[in-house]
Amino acid sequence: MKLEITQVSLSTSDLYYICQMVDQVTSDPFGWLRHIEDFAGDMSCSRLLNSFPKWTPLHEFIEFVVLSVAHEDAILTADDFLVSEGDPIEKARRGKIPWIDTLLASNGFQHSYRKYVSSGGEESFQDYLDEMGLAGPLDELLYGVSRQVFHVLFQNRKVLRNFGEMMVHYVASTGLSLYPDSYTERGALKRARPPVWARNAVFHRDKGCCVVCGTDLTKLINQRTQLHFDHIIPLVSGGMNDITNLQLLCSSCNLSKGGRNRNTSFRVDEWYSIEDEE
Ligand SMILES: [Zn+2]
Structure with a gap:
């Protein structure tokens, strides 16, 4: 079988900017609670209860974060963005490129706010975003961006655990009250293989x-080792049946x-040892 290749086309700074945002929000969600409620509250909670979707809640959350940041540009006016060609000092002073446009450009899309307005669109940046969501490439862009960011974050079990922690309330409380059939009598999500x-x-x-x-579980040498796919956040503590919750x-x-322990490690293996002589 051939592996699916995702072209990483985000610039390194955009890629890590988004990673950093997801890391910050998930490690200290307090200031973002209202947004998180929009993401995982009553109406959307069911997405957290699916068993092992390939498009995970974290993929969706990355999309949600990117879109929220893109919308922050809407407080700027057309004046901030649409500086006439020419005077470089004036351009540097006022001309900003909407962040969503830099993402579009680096992912090979030909759309931009400037083009939208010059082809007769409304000047409001919000209208531009709405138009891109309805008839434009926004979904496709978010899909591509989320895959690239997920590729990096999936290797970081700290972020994965923090994301799971952030969702615990919605899984253990909101989900249980809305979809009791998905739960055991102890109030944990039913286990899915x-x-x-x-x-x-x-x-x-x-x-x-x-x-x-660090025990080697490949069975290449030692046949007696047994590997376990452990839920980082146990189901009984509000963990999800999701690949982001496995280790x-x-x-x-x-x-x-133990049943309620959320232990993981944040160690990463280096590509090679710097200290070893060989
Ligand atoms: Zn061990």
Whole structure:
């Protein structure tokens, strides 16, 4: 089978800017609570209860964050963006490029606010965004951006756990009251077996090793090791049946983790050892 290739076309600064935003919001969601309510509140909670969707809640959250930031440009007026060609000092002073336009350009789209207005569109930036959402490339852009950002964030179990923590209330409380059939009598989401694609992806991300003690679980040498696909946030604590909530553990770390423990590790393997002589 051939692997699907996603072209990373975001600039490094945009890519890490979005990663950083998701990291900040998920590690300290307090200032963002109202937005998060929009994302995961009553109307949208069902998305958190699906078992192992390939398009995960984190993919959707990345889209949501990007769109929220793009909308912040709407407080600027057409005057800020549409500086006539020519005077470079004036351009530097007033001419801003809407952030969404830089994303569009780096992903190969030909759309821009300037073109929209010069082809007779309304001058309001909000109208431009609305138009792009209805008939334009916004969905396609967000889809591509989210895949690129997810590729980076999926390797960071700290962000994954923080994202899961942020969703706990909606899974454990809102979801339970709206969709009780999806839950066990103890109030945990019913356990779903991770599909093969999810197990493979987590196995490769964690390099076939227990993320806590580092034991090799590949069975290449030691046939007795047993690998466990552990829920970072246990289902009984409001964790999701989602690939972003899985990690590799050996049996002894899994057994000692206990039912409500949310332990993970933030270690990453370096490509090569700097200290080793060989
Ligand atoms: Zn272990």
